[in-house]
Amino acid sequence: MTDKIKIQSSTILSDNWGKLNKVKYDYQLKDGSWQTHEREVYDRGNGAVILLYNKVQDTVILTKQFRLPTWFNGNADGMMIEACAGLLDERDPEDCIRRETEEETGYTLSDVCKVMEVYMSPGSVTEILYFFVATYSSAMKTGIGGGLDNEQENIEVLELPFNDAMKMITSGEIKDAKTIMLLQYAKIHELL
Ligand SMILES: Nc1nc2c(ncn2[C@@H]2O[C@H](COP(=O)(O)OP(=O)(O)O[C@H]3O[C@H](CO)[C@@H](O)[C@H](O)[C@@H]3O)[C@@H](O)[C@H]2O)c(=O)[nH]1
Ligand SMILES: [Mg+2]
Known part of the structure; x- marks a missing residue:
């Protein structure tokens, strides 16, 4: 202090x-x-986000959901393509992101790797976001994902070629900061 x-x-x-x-x-x-x-x-607390990637297929798992604040600021249908993410509860960031991944994408992960901690909007928001990456395979799919019904999440799960996801940053189809940071992290560190 x-x-x-x-x-x-x-x-x-x-x-x-x-x-x-x-x-x-x-x-x-x-x-x-x-x-x-x-x-x-x-x-509004802290959060965690994770990029799931598959080296063999050259693919990543992303999510698509309605984000009201973006609809108020130029995003015509309010839909956002994002890496799986969630707010932290009393658990530690790694436990939280494992649970969030199961809820939102349906994958049960083995190893996860923390790559950075970031203040996402330091001028006005207290939040620290904990960034993770993890490999996934079809064998790890244990549920349908989609988020919790009681939280009205309605999350669509996308499996995309990594190169297509990178191009979607340039085209503006991916406009979410945490997602862009993780895709670029994967590129810089040659994860796939
Ligand atoms: N009632 C109510 N519910 C809310 C409100 N804001 C969020 N919620 C509910 O709380 C859920 C939170 O879902 P999580 O998956 O835990 O969090 P997230 O919204 O995906 O947050 C992630 O992305 C944010 C935006 O990039 C990040 O800020 C955050 O750290 C995290 O990574 C939302 O789906 C919604 O149902 C609100 O103001 N009121
Ligand atoms: Mg979420």
């Missing part, structure tokens, strides 16, 4: 699914002087 920050006040603007606070704080500059800032901070 830094001693360059002194919180003056924190006001809850919304406390529902996530918590939105307005925070007033003093921030010490390099020259030792202090400035007063006000920022809104949205806390």
Whole structure:
């Protein structure tokens, strides 16, 4: 914790699914002087995301689902193609992403590899996202996926050639940051 920050006040603007606070704080500059800032901070917890890849087939598993915030901001049908991801509960990120993968894609994984931790929107959202990769095969398919009915997820599971997925970044069909980061990670590290 830094001693360059002194919180003056924190006001809850919304406390529902996530918590939105307005925070007033003093921030010490390099020259030792202090400035007063006000920022809104949205806390909806942390998350985990995973790219499933198959070296033999050169394919990846992605998901497709409706994302309301994107529909409000230029995404005509609101559908997003994304790597499988979920919010963390009390379990650790690896346990969570294994469970999320089963729920959303129907695959039960063996080894998973954590590759990075990322603040996805550091100016306003507290979330850290834990990034994983894992190999999959048809033998690991133990369920139908699709997400939980009681969470109204309606997730479609896509199996795509890796090269097609990479081209979909350029074409704009894939516009989700975590998904682009994982596909590029796979390319840079020659996972497939
Ligand atoms: N009632 C209610 N339910 C919500 C709300 N927001 C989300 N939910 C429910 O909570 C579920 C969360 O599903 P997860 O699979 O656990 O999370 P995610 O939405 O896929 O989150 C992942 O992607 C996000 C966006 O990229 C990431 O921010 C997050 O860390 C994670 O990786 C959603 O499907 C939806 O049913 C809300 O405001 N109100
Ligand atoms: Mg999800």
